[in-house]
Amino acid sequence: QICLIHFIKRIMPPNRKRATIECTNLHEYLKNLPQEILDSLYNHPATCLAVFRELPALAKQLIVRLLYIEQAIPQAVVTSWISHQYQSQSKKTQETLTSLRIWRETNMHGGLTAWSLNPTFRANLKMALAGGGQPWTMSAYLEKDPRARDVTFLDNYASERWETVLHYMVASSQQAGISEDASNTLLQSGLMARDQHQDNAPVITRSGFQFLLMDRSSQVWYFILQYLNSVSERGMSLVECLAFLFQLSFSQLGKDYSTDGMSESLLTFLQHLREFGLVYQRRRTSGRFYPTRLALNIASGDTKAKLAAEPTEGYIVVETNYRVYAYTDSSLQLALIGLFSEMVYRFPNMTVALITRDSVRQAFRGGITANQIITFLNQHAHQKMLLNGVSQLPPTVSDQIRLWEQERERFTFTDGVLYNQFLSQTDYETVKNYADQLGCIVWTCDERRTIVVSQEGHNSVRRFWRQNSKR
Numbered sequence: 298q299i300c301l302i303h304f305i306k307r308i309m310p311p312n313r314k315r316a317t318i319e320c321t322n323l324h325e326y327l328k329n330l331p332q333e334i335l336d337s338l339y340n341h342p343a344t345c346l347a348v349f350r351e352l353p354a355l356a357k358q359l360i361v362r363l364l365y366i367e368q369a370i371p372q373a374v375v376t377s378w379i380s381h382q383y384q385s386q387s388k389k390t391q392e393t394l395t396s397l398r399i400w401r402e403t404n405m406h407g408g409l410t411a412w413s414l415n416p417t418f419r420a421n422l423k424m425a426l427a428g429g430g431q432p433w434t435m436s437a438y439l440e441k442d443p444r445a446r447d448v449t450f451l452d453n454y455a456s457e458r459w460e461t462v463l464h465y466m467v468a469s470s471q472q473a474g475i476s477e478d479a480s481n482t483l484l485q486s487g488l489m490a491r492d493q494h495q496d497n498a499p500v501i502t503r504s505g506f507q508f509l510l511m512d513r514s515s516q517v518w519y520f521i522l523q524y525l526n527s528v529s530e531r532g533m534s535l536v537e538c539l540a541f542l543f544q545l546s547f548s549q550l551g552k553d554y555s556t557d558g559m560s561e562s563l564l565t566f567l568q569h570l571r572e573f574g575l576v577y578q579r580r581r582t583s584g585r586f587y588p589t590r591l592a593l594n595i596a597s598g599d600t601k602a603k604l605a606a607e608p609t610e611g612y613i614v615v616e617t618n619y620r621v622y623a624y625t626d627s628s629l630q631l632a633l634i635g636l637f638s639e640m641v642y643r644f645p646n647m648t649v650a651l652i653t654r655d656s657v658r659q660a661f662r663g664g665i666t667a668n669q670i671i672t673f674l675n676q677h678a679h680q681k682m683l684l685n686g687v688s689q690l691p692p693t694v695s696d697q698i699r700l701w702e703q704e705r706e707r708f709t710f711t712d713g714v715l716y717n718q719f720l721s722q723t724d725y726e727t728v729k730n731y732a733d734q735l736g737c738i739v740w741t742c743d744e745r746r747t748i749v750v751s752q753e754g755h756n757s758v759r760r761f762w763r764q765n766s767k768r
Contacts, residue, residue: 666702
């Protein structure tokens with residue numbers, strides 16, 4: 298006889314559970330869309346070009362070779378195009394192209410399996426790459442704008458509008474200007490939640506703390522994805538909104554575009570993008586708009602390239618004694634530093650803060666990780682802290698922050714099942730050896746004839762014991 302007891306089936310305490318938010322890339326987002334929406338998106342050349350741009354290098358090679366072949370190609374032929382050293386990437390590439398519905402598996406005469414390129418994707422990608430057909434880019438405004446806006450103005454406008462959203466999240470004094478749509482998006486995405494103890498006022502959540510320390514381009518992409526999840530409830534078309542976003546990503550910074558031909562729902566979407574800082578429009582009836590830097594390459598996974606294009610200037614100096622000098626008067630930037638440090642002095646253009654064990658642990662309880670704090674300090678390092686363009690954050694500080702995080706991870710919680718009360722040593726050894734072969738043993742004690750196996754291996758071990766115990 299054997300006694301099975303569920304062992305240490307405990308959930309990690311809420312303050313230690315790592316529920317991190319992930320910024321889904323373009324392909325992962327499109328894979329989760331319904332089939333009919335994805336097929337409709339491929340009717341727009343801008344979408345096809347954006348998807349093609351983000352494909353792995355091997356996938357791009359295959360698509361270019363198949364682009365002008367109007368018939369299905371045997372899979373064996375496609376495989377022969379790939380050299381032996383890249384065969385390991387071939388399977389992943391095939392899965393990516395299949396899940397994105399760029400090609401599909403079909404059967405040829407004679408029973409050969411083949412790949413057939415999506416005809417809609419082929420036609421619109423050819424149009425985007427080689428031209429022809431109807432213009433797929435946004436139409437430029439023909440008349441010269443008497444109040445034209447330059448790149449500097451657009452950058453300042455985009456930064457001001459986006460920081461308004463971040464100000465609202467950190468509950469700083471500058472909360473004016475936040476739109477109802479932006480507020481609802483923050484609540485629906487879980488970045489903020491209503492607090493019953495504060496008259497249902499929106500307060501920042503753990504996910505919101507992590508969101509604040511993300512880089513600007515990742516923040517915008519994550520926020521827009523959360524907004525797109527609710528466009529159907531707003532009476533707008535998801536396909537139309539996504540296609541317009543892809544068109545924006547290929548626009549030219551500092552150039553104005555016309556709103557002629559836009560539907561009413563698309564004009565509403567444009568106003569929402571205006572509130573978020575992705576486009577500038579002097580008035581809704583002006584008939585023209587300017588895409589800002591936030592909208593360019595919005596769906597691109599090349600984060601480093603996007604960050605390099607953003608005109609950012611570092612303002613943080615960190616010393617080995619854990620003091621942080623912030624050369625800024627922005628209340629938002631100071632609020633972000635205050636998430637993981639204690640403010641010591643405040644001057645008109647400089648603030649002194651101190652990174653302490655208590656302040657960092659408070660940030661950890663809010664869901665912020667050590668890597669996010671270190672990344673934030675590196676991204677906003679003052680030019681005096683840079684060597685060949687690379688931040689020289691003192692190793693003493695970065696290592697100590699990680700050590701403080703490890704203090705909260707002294708225990709590792711594992712779900713498992715306890716096997717004990719074996720009638721003989723032979724029974725114990727039989728079960729132990731089988732579990733060891735499966736690699737599912739969590740802990741054993743030979744003196745007490747006790748075994749703990751993982752939850753994944755429990756069913757196999759139980760089935761094995763039942764079969765052997767009947768012999």
